[in-house]
Amino acid sequence: MTSEQTSAALQPTLRDYESQARHMLSADRAAYFFGGAADELTLEVNQKAFSAIELLPRVLRDVRGGSTELTLLGQPMAHPVLVAPVAYQKLVHPDGEVATAIGAAAQDTAMVLSAQSSIDAAEVRAASAGCGWFQLYWGPSRAANLDLVQRMAELGFTAIVLTVDAPVQGVRDRETRTGFRLPVEVSAVNLANMPVPRFAPLEQGESILFDRIADVAPGWADVEWLCRNSPLPVIVKGIVHPGDARQAVEAGASAIIVSNHGGRVLDTMPATITLLPAIVRAIDGAVPVLMDGGVRRGTDVLKALALGASAVLVGRPVIAGLTVAGAAGVSHVLRLLRDELEIAMMLTGCRTLDDITPDIIYRPATI
Numbered sequence: 001m002t003s004e005q006t007s008a009a010l011q012p013t014l015r016d017y018e019s020q021a022r023h024m025l026s027a028d029r030a031a032y033f034f035g036g037a038a039d040e041l042t043l044e045v046n047q048k049a050f051s052a053i054e055l056l057p058r059v060l061r062d063v064r065g066g067s068t069e070l071t072l073l074g075q076p077m078a079h080p081v082l083v084a085p086v087a088y089q090k091l092v093h094p095d096g097e098v099a100t101a102i103g104a105a106a107q108d109t110a111m112v113l114s115a116q117s118s119i120d121a122a123e124v125r126a127a128s129a130g131c132g133w134f135q136l137y138w139g140p141s142r143a144a145n146l147d148l149v150q151r152m153a154e155l156g157f158t159a160i161v162l163t164v165d166a167p168v169q170g171v172r173d174r175e176t177r178t179g180f181r182l183p184v185e186v187s188a189v190n191l192a193n194m195p196v197p198r199f200a201p202l203e204q205g206e207s208i209l210f211d212r213i214a215d216v217a218p219g220w221a222d223v224e225w226l227c228r229n230s231p232l233p234v235i236v237k238g239i240v241h242p243g244d245a246r247q248a249v250e251a252g253a254s255a256i257i258v259s260n261h262g263g264r265v266l267d268t269m270p271a272t273i274t275l276l277p278a279i280v281r282a283i284d285g286a287v288p289v290l291m292d293g294g295v296r297r298g299t300d301v302l303k304a305l306a307l308g309a310s311a312v313l314v315g316r317p318v319i320a321g322l323t324v325a326g327a328a329g330v331s332h333v334l335r336l337l338r339d340e341l342e343i344a345m346m347l348t349g350c351r352t353l354d355d356i357t358p359d360i361i362y363r364p365a366t367i
């Protein structure tokens with residue numbers, strides 16, 4: 001072991017977890033979990049944009065009695081780092097989503113269970129209440145979507161996260177080149193009884209995308225309908241445009257998540273942290289704004305909150321923790337982020353999350 005490896009083993013960072021996980025997984029699974037769409041520019045810029053933001057701390061402020069607590073959708077939370085929905089977690093660990101839920105609960109946070117979870121939602125809920133929100137991809141039947149939402153409400157989930165940025169899968173070259181395929185033993189078990197669209201054969205000149213998939217893709221009327229009929233609050237995930245943010249609020253969303261799906265769908269979008277301020281301005285406090293994409297350090301969490309996010313979600317770092325050490329790895333990754341956030345708060349003179357304002361972001365013109 002080199003001295004660098006020894007210190008990584010003693011005090012790993014989220015990036016150490018990711019490089020260890022990449023080593024442990026087969027090339028195709030590493031591509032699925034850690035790759036992005038096309039040239040992976042959005043995947044890369046999500047992290048780079050955080051690095052480009054500089055902090056300007058204030059010193060000698062009284063931070064006694066400080067904390068990272070918040071209340072989100074009426075729920076008290078110990079800190080603002082949530083677990084993003086990520087599909088098919090049994091591909092990296094036999095306990096899959098159950099281990100992630102246990103790791104999240106150990107750090108007092110909410111996990112969003114993916115619609116494409118590889119473990120039954122009832123089993124995940126039974127193992128841990130840490131799994132609090134359920135993510136939905138809109139299916140072709142309104143009634144079947146609502147049945148699924150009602151089933152999740154009965155299981156004790158407290159919110160629905162409706163992901164709207166992926167009516168079709170992105171161009172995922174890295175996955176294709178490594179030959180990634182779901183093995184038969186891993187599937188989206190919660191969707192087993194959902195109707196699957198049966199597409200009529202294509203006529204001459206017709207397109208599978210525009211003439212078949214577009215027929216079953218959701219629109220704003222569906223979002224509005226779901227918000228009206230869902231027994232649980234609906235959070236819309238995958239918003240990057242201020243106009244769409246306003247429309248989501250008009251449709252009845254209880255919160256929005258600024259997300260570019262971690263760079264897995266449309267490549268060459270800007271980083272979410274770059275887009276966040278305009279969306280916060282557009283929403284003007286009407287509902288909480290969350291964000292995800294590229295959060296790898298406590299200072300990234302601090303920057304997102306300074307720019308108006310109420311909380312952040314993390315995807316790949318949690319998968320890295322799960323790959324390396326199951327529930328304990330998930331818990332450790334979340335703990336590292338929280339510890340780093342607390343240190344960053346103290347070093348910038350922020351006692352509570354409300355004290356984290358745009359003033360701590362360095363802008364040459366303002367000093």
Ligand SMILES: Cc1cc2nc3c(=O)[nH]c(=O)nc-3n(C[C@H](O)[C@H](O)[C@H](O)COP(=O)(O)O)c2cc1C
Pocket residue numbers: 032033034046084085086087114115116135163237259260261262263264292293294295313314315316317
């Ligand atoms: C392998 C993988 C699978 C994902 N599956 C889903 C999913 O099922 N539903 C969803 O809404 N988002 C999904 N996402 C997107 C994440 O919820 C989140 O937006 C993204 O991972 C955040 O970026 P980060 O990985 O840099 O933290 C997935 C992301 C990854 C990496």
